[in-house]
Amino acid sequence: MQLDTLENAYIIVEDGVILEVGMGSRAHLETHSAWAKLGGGSMTSPEIEWIDLNGAEVMPGLVDSHTHIVFAAPRHEEFALRIQGATYEEIAAAGGGILNSAKKLRETTEDQLFEDASKRVQIMMEWGTTTLEIKSGYGLSVESELKMLRVIKRLKQTFPIHIKATFLGAHAFPIEFKQRREDYVDLILRDMLPAVVADELADHIDVFCDEGFFTPEQTEQILMKAQQYGLPAKIHGNELGLTGGVQVGVKMNAWSVDHLEHCSEVEMELFKHSNGHTIPVALPGTSYFLGIPYAPTRKMIDYGLPVALATDFNPGSSPVASLQTVSALACTQMKLMPQEVFHAVTCNAARALRMENEVGCLAAGMSADFLVMKSKDAVKTIPYYLGQNQVQQTYCRGNCVAN
Numbered sequence: 001m002q003l004d005t006l007e008n009a010y011i012i013v014e015d016g017v018i019l020e021v022g023m024g025s026r027a028h029l030e031t032h033s034a035w036a037k038l039g040g041g042s043m044t045s046p047e048i049e050w051i052d053l054n055g056a057e058v059m060p061g062l063v064d065s066h067t068h069i070v071f072a073a074p075r076h077e078e079f080a081l082r083i084q085g086a087t088y089e090e091i092a093a094a095g096g097g098i099l100n101s102a103k104k105l106r107e108t109t110e111d112q113l114f115e116d117a118s119k120r121v122q123i124m125m126e127w128g129t130t131t132l133e134i135k136s137g138y139g140l141s142v143e144s145e146l147k148m149l150r151v152i153k154r155l156k157q158t159f160p161i162h163i164k165a166t167f168l169g170a171h172a173f174p175i176e177f178k179q180r181r182e183d184y185v186d187l188i189l190r191d192m193l194p195a196v197v198a199d200e201l202a203d204h205i206d207v208f209c210d211e212g213f214f215t216p217e218q219t220e221q222i223l224m225k226a227q228q229y230g231l232p233a234k235i236h237g238n239e240l241g242l243t244g245g246v247q248v249g250v251k252m253n254a255w256s257v258d259h260l261e262h263c264s265e266v267e268m269e270l271f272k273h274s275n276g277h278t279i280p281v282a283l284p285g286t287s288y289f290l291g292i293p294y295a296p297t298r299k300m301i302d303y304g305l306p307v308a309l310a311t312d313f314n315p316g317s318s319p320v321a322s323l324q325t326v327s328a329l330a331c332t333q334m335k336l337m338p339q340e341v342f343h344a345v346t347c348n349a350a351r352a353l354r355m356e357n358e359v360g361c362l363a364a365g366m367s368a369d370f371l372v373m374k375s376k377d378a379v380k381t382i383p384y385y386l387g388q389n390q391v392q393q394t395y396c397r398g399n400c401v402a403n
């Protein structure tokens with residue numbers, strides 16, 4: 001994919017949407033048709049706000065297509081256990097992991113969850129995220145899943161960025177269903193899904209299809225039902241092995257299969273045959289934090305797949321809020337080129353949310369989501385300056401939302 005850079009550029013924005021991106025002086029602008037259409041051609045017109053960025057570089061707002069930022073408590077105790085050698089599976093088996101988060105979430109009020117998640121959204125905006133997907137999945141009961149989704153809805157209403165909600169009731173099996181997993185699948189099908197749909201709380205559904213979690217058959221069963229309600233699918237797949245997540249994802253027309261730490265040529269071929277319908281989303285923050293393999297994204301891109309990258313921001317396996325950090329990991333650990341990473345956190349990530357006609361690039365008709373950068377050549381400086389925020393100001397829908 002091509003990456004165009006414009007010198008001496010302007011962006012004309014009306015009602016939060018880009019009317020035109022072009023090059024030229026202020027004098028040129030004043031005589032320009034798109035400009036005239038806006039307000040009679042006068043720069044001094046009170047309806048027109050002129051913002052001079054003093055030659056700073058601008059790039060599209062970042063798109064984070066996979067996060068779990070509504071959670072009750074961080075899990076830094078597990079972090080210390082993991083350093084001593086405990087595996088993800090061992091921590092989960094000892095009652096930690098997702099189930100630990102579920103227990104704490106059930107005990108936390110909706111207001112508190114909202115307040116904590118709001119702080120995380122604020123940080124993400126400061127680091128350039130202007131489109132954000134958030135999943136439920138720490139509730140694991142009808143009541144608590146709805147509670148999480150209501151918090152996400154409130155975040156949508158409160159923050160000026162684009163937020164999408166994903167129902168992830170099938171994130172893990174709660175302790176009380178450990179010996180009767182089919183009953184939990186029934187609970188999702190019979191009670192959770194209808195309630196989520198009735199309250200219009202989700203834009204997509206997600207299932208953790210992996211070893212020890214939901215089988216491909218259970219995943220298909222859940223996604224079939226969701227299809228009847230018109231909820232598009234996303235999948236957590238192939239984190240722990242070649243466990244059929246891509247197969248069921250492509251079969252069920254999922255918008256994305258995320259994780260893919262294990263992905264053979266068989267899976268890559270399936271992605272390819274989906275013709276860009278199912279986007280592979282890799283989460284290098286998780287591989288870094290858990291010390292598990294990185295998704296073979298170098299191979300995937302060489303294979304012609306439109307790879308997207310996301311933070312997977314969550315308390316247990318990726319306490320990473322920044323797509324800039326993810327970009328650095330993707331370059332150094334996955335051997336992606338800076339330009340490939342740039343596409344993976346903008347336009348390809350937008351495709352994983354089916355928002356590619358709205359966000360992820362700077363062109364006429366797109367939402368005016370852009371970042372004013374601290375340095376030139378940001379595509380390269382973002383992955384280069386690991387841990388240093390390269391964003392000076394974040395604009396979403398034409399308004400400055402963080403600086």
Ligand SMILES: [Zn+2]
Binds near residue numbers: 066067068236
């Ligand atoms: Zn996840």
